[in-house]
Amino acid sequence: MTKKLKIKKGDTVKVIAGKDKGAEGKVISVLREQDRVIVEGVNRIKKHTKVVNAGGRAGTTGGIITAEAPIHVSNVMLVEGDGVTRVGYRRDEVTKRRPDGSTYTGHRSVRISRKTGEEI
Structure with a gap:
């Protein structure tokens, strides 16, 4: 059984530890199984993708995509007013x-x- 996290999708959180410490953002998604959250504009990584020609016109173009990586839920705190709680x-x-x-x-x-x- 996965435990309940106190952070939900749509919450505004502040990063309290790690390379993006001090950054604020909105929670895009919650990964309960891994105890992680994806925060908008935080923990951005570059992902290299291949060109996929499967499916004719529905193929994806290759290149370098910048996306948000999951961050552990213990490294974020909920923003309330002008501080965190x-x-x-x-x-x-x-x-x-x-x-x-x-x-x-x-x-x-x-x-x-x-x-x-x-x-x-």
Whole structure:
């Protein structure tokens, strides 16, 4: 079973370790199996690609492509306001509605900022 990461796709994060330390960017994708995230404009690498002529017109052109490589989730922190914060969770009580119209109280897990305690 893969563990739950506290960083989600679309979050703005700041790199706190590595060659791109201090850079901020938006999370493009989360790789839960490897505990890594891909951040826009961070950890850019050059990838050499071949010309592929398979499929006629659908072939790709070769060359050097610059792309973002995954970065470990422990090397990024969530940006909140003008600084960074750790992420916590809080269980809120909510009223839910059944298909027949009756209501009941349930719980909803929300991400919160450890610095301010506000919902993210």
